[in-house]
Amino acid sequence: MHKIKFVVSLLAMIMIISGTALAAPSDDAMQAVEKLQHRWEVIKFETAKDQQEAAFEALAKEAHSVSEQYADQAEPLVWEAIILSTYAGAKGGLGALSLVKNARDLLLQAEKIDPTVLDGSVYASLGNLYYQVPGWPIGFGNDKKARDYLEKALQINPDGIEPNYFYGEFLYEEGDYQNALQALNKAMNAPARLGRELSDAGQRKEIAAKIEDVKRQL
Numbered sequence: 184m185h186k187i188k189f190v191v192s193l194l195a196m197i198m199i200i201s202g203t204a205l206a207a208p209s210d211d212a213m214q215a216v217e218k219l220q221h222r223w224e225v226i227k228f229e230t231a232k233d234q235q236e237a238a239f240e241a242l243a244k245e246a247h248s249v250s251e252q253y254a255d256q257a258e259p260l261v262w263e264a265i266i267l268s269t270y271a272g273a274k275g276g277l278g279a280l281s282l283v284k285n286a287r288d289l290l291l292q293a294e295k296i297d298p299t300v301l302d303g304s305v306y307a308s309l310g311n312l313y314y315q316v317p318g319w320p321i322g323f324g325n326d327k328k329a330r331d332y333l334e335k336a337l338q339i340n341p342d343g344i345e346p347n348y349f350y351g352e353f354l355y356e357e358g359d360y361q362n363a364l365q366a367l368n369k370a371m372n373a374p375a376r377l378g379r380e381l382s383d384a385g386q387r388k389e390i391a392a393k394i395e396d397v398k399r400q401l
Contacts, residue, residue, distance in 0.1 A: 212253040217378075219246050219262045227269060228385035239270035243282075250289070257300040260293035264308060283316050287323065303339030306332045307346045314353045329353055344373035344383060348390055355393065360400045367394050 219242065226238045246266045250259035264286040271279035271286070287309065294305045310332030316324040333353055336346035351366035371390050375383055 209253070209256070212249075212256050212259060215249045215253070216258045216262050219249060219259075219266065221381075223262070223266055223269065224379075224381040224385070228381055232273075236270070236273040239266060239273050242266050243270050255296065257293040257296040257305070260289045260296070261301055261304050261308065264289040264293070265304075268308065268312060277321070280316070280322055283312055284323065287312055299339055302343055303336045303346060306336035306339065307343075307349050310336060310353065311349045314356060326353075326357070342369070342373055344370050344376070344386055344390075347373060348386060348393075351390075351397075352393060355397055355400075360397050364394065364397045364401070367397065 222242055222245075226235055226242065230238055243263070243266050246259070246263040250263045253259045267282045267286040267289070271282035274282065290305050290309050290312075293300060294309075298305055310329045312329075313323070313325050313332060314329035316322040318324040330353065333346065333350045336343075337350060340346050347366045347370035351363045351370060354360075354363035354366060357363075367390055371387060371394065
């Protein structure tokens with residue numbers, strides 16, 4: 184039984200849809216996305232837990248304005264989805280389900296524009312949602328879809344911190360502790376990302392804690 188939890192750290196992940204034209208992100212769109220990304224990092228990793236829900240709610244509204252303004256570009260859609268998912272995690276409970284359903288739909292929309300955007304973040308984030316969200320009849324969680332999406336993410340970004348972290352968490356929940364440890368160790372040793380120092384540091388703390396959880400099971 185899935186726990187009711189929604190964790191998308193940024194989210195992040197294959198084959199380009201045949202015949203789909205990819206719109207290059209404009210400088211203005213990327214600046215707006217970078218601003219959302221930075222504010223997300225500050226809220227997630229530096230803001231007190233009891234203040235995060237309100238902060239993510241406000242950021243989600245801003246992200247929606249950005250994705251509406253640049254509706255033909257995948258990057259704003261992905262970041263709105265990541266923000267909504269993390270807002271759902273801060274909110275918690277069944278009231279968060281509408282947020283993660285919206286996040287899923289935004290990611291599927293981004294996939295139609297560019298499935299490889301942001302190093303495969305579409306698939307990493309979808310995989311994360313499908314194993315974190317409860318299954319039917321409460322939610323749309325599905326372990327098979329989760330595995331498929333996470334494996335697609337790793338095809339695009341095999342050495343990335345997020346796809347390996349999310350895959351390691353998924354394998355841990357599945358009880359595959361040996362392979363979970365391998366994926367988490369790979370995430371811990373992933374190359375640093377330029378401009379993502381805050382996220383890298385915060386996620387490595389989370390990964391270290393999860394590695395200790397896995398070791399206790401071995």
